Amino acid sequence: MTRHETARALGATVLTTAGAVTAFHHLWWETGVFWALALVLVPGAIRERRARHGRERRARIEAERAELATRGPAPLPGPCCRIWKSSEGAAHGADCTRPPAARTILRDAEQRVLDQLDDDTRDTA
Numbered sequence: 001m002t003r004h005e006t007a008r009a010l011g012a013t014v015l016t017t018a019g020a021v022t023a024f025h026h027l028w029w030e031t032g033v034f035w036a037l038a039l040v041l042v043p044g045a046i047r048e049r050r051a052r053h054g055r056e057r058r059a060r061i062e063a064e065r066a067e068l069a070t071r072g073p074a075p076l077p078g079p080c081c082r083i084w085k086s087s088e089g090a091a092h093g094a095d096c097t098r099p100p101a102a103r104t105i106l107r108d109a110e111q112r113v114l115d116q117l118d119d120d121t122r123d124t125a
């Protein structure tokens, strides 16, 4: 907690308690004054708290970015299938290890050629 945040939260707590004590003794206008002053301090405490959390979050993100920058670029993923490698990432084959939603969809003509190639390789093997 910052010094301002602590001071505002402590002040609001003390004023709220003082208001409760004066309410217990039926001193109503003093109760109103204490609680009104507490209500003045609470938004400031909340604002200070949010600003502190924002500063901490920004510092954490900057530290993560600096750490990532020292690591260098991420390694490229390995080829998932032979068709992907030979088509330079444009299409995937039947032996692809990627989930179907992540694959590039072949057009009908491309799929027919791929099936024909697959049949030809089975016949020769």
Ligand SMILES: [Zn+2]
Pocket (backbone or CB within 6 Å): 080, 081, 084, 091, 092, 093, 096, 097, 098
């Ligand atoms: Zn693939």
